[in-house]
Amino acid sequence: MSAAVQSRHILEAACRQVGLPAEGAEPIRIAGNAIWRLAVGIVARIGRPDAQAVAARELAVARWLTEEGISTVRPAVTDRPVVVDGRPVTFWAELPPHQPGTAADIAALLKQMHQLTPPDALGLPPLEPLAKPRRRISETGLLSPDDRRWLQEHADQLTADFARLPAGLPPCALHGDAWDGNVAVDADGTAYLLDLENTCYGPPEWDLVSTAVKHLTTATVTAAEYEDFCATYGVDVTAWPGYPVLAGIRELRMVTFALQIADEHPHARAEAQHRVDCLRGRKGARPWTWTAVP
Structure with missing residues (x-):
């Protein structure tokens, strides 16, 4: 079926x-x-x-x-x-008729959300950004033994690095998957925050790193759009010493998401392998050209 x-x-x-x-x-x-x-x-x-x-x-x-x-x-x-x-x-x-939001739209919503104090009753879990990638690496049927081993070791290193993150902004409630695709703007200009399944508690830099990665890793956010994002939120996460760690985790999540999708949609297999090859240094330096998977 x-x-x-x-x-x-x-x-x-x-x-x-x-x-x-x-x-x-x-x-x-x-x-x-x-x-x-x-x-x-x-x-x-x-x-x-x-x-x-x-x-x-x-x-x-x-x-x-x-x-x-x-x-x-x-x-x-x-x-x-x-x-x-x-x-x-x-x-x-x-939602009413709408269009995708911009990087500045997601920054404005994140700034509001990060200033809130979540009630204990919500039971927000702590941020565990490597749980999904580990599961996907283990479960996917598309990886060669060598690629699987490399990705597992890469996840191990990122896990150790994440445990030693330098101090940053005060922890808060996080959207968890904060990119402009999870914002919609209606005809009146109201921006709506979408897809709340990854909401958790942790360093706000995690919500900022997605847009930075889209700028520096995949070049799908322009320099001007990223400047608007930083100006709206008030912080440039790339200047934080912990950025390379969170960016590496975000990249791994994007790679393993493509692997997960490709298990069910064969037309995405080439893209999934391309992302693995990029991460392994087989496709040159960043920025890389990645095609969206469904």
Whole structure:
């Protein structure tokens, strides 16, 4: 059964549980998380297997940010995930017509979020940025033994370096996957923060490094856009001594995400191997040209 067909079956079962029609639902993205647009102004998000706690926290974080005056996606229909075949399904109010945000938009939202004190009830976990890459390296079927061994050793070194990060900004609530693709701006100019499943607690530099990496590693954020990002937030994370460590972790996450996607989407295999080759120094110096994977 293809990922899309399996995802639709889960969607239909979840919709039956909450009394929503699944007829006419259209996929927005079928990847690690599957996202569907229903015909009734609701967006359904299907999480990974056994990620119920993550989905429940995502709903709680959305409610907290909304109460604090930060524009974000809002839960709809139910405040708890619906679980089908071990996969949590959450429902969200569809945003008004919008377009992708800019680097400055994500900087403004991060600045607001980082100034908040998260309630203990949220139970935000500490930042563990290497857990996903390690799992992906172990599980992917695409790596040669040599590449797998190298990536595992690289992750080991980054883990040790992360434990010795130099002092930086005070720790705070983090978005966890803060890049301009997780911001949407409507026709009135309101910017919405999206994709809250990685929210955690830790060094704010982690939320800043994604945009810096898009500038310095993949050149998909221009110098002018990065300057706007730094001016809006008030900090240039590349000037911090810990930047190379967090940038290395972010790059590894981008590489292993492509490996994960390529396991399910064969057309992404060449891109996944290309990213591995870049990280291993086979494709020259940064910036590298990476193509988006679904």
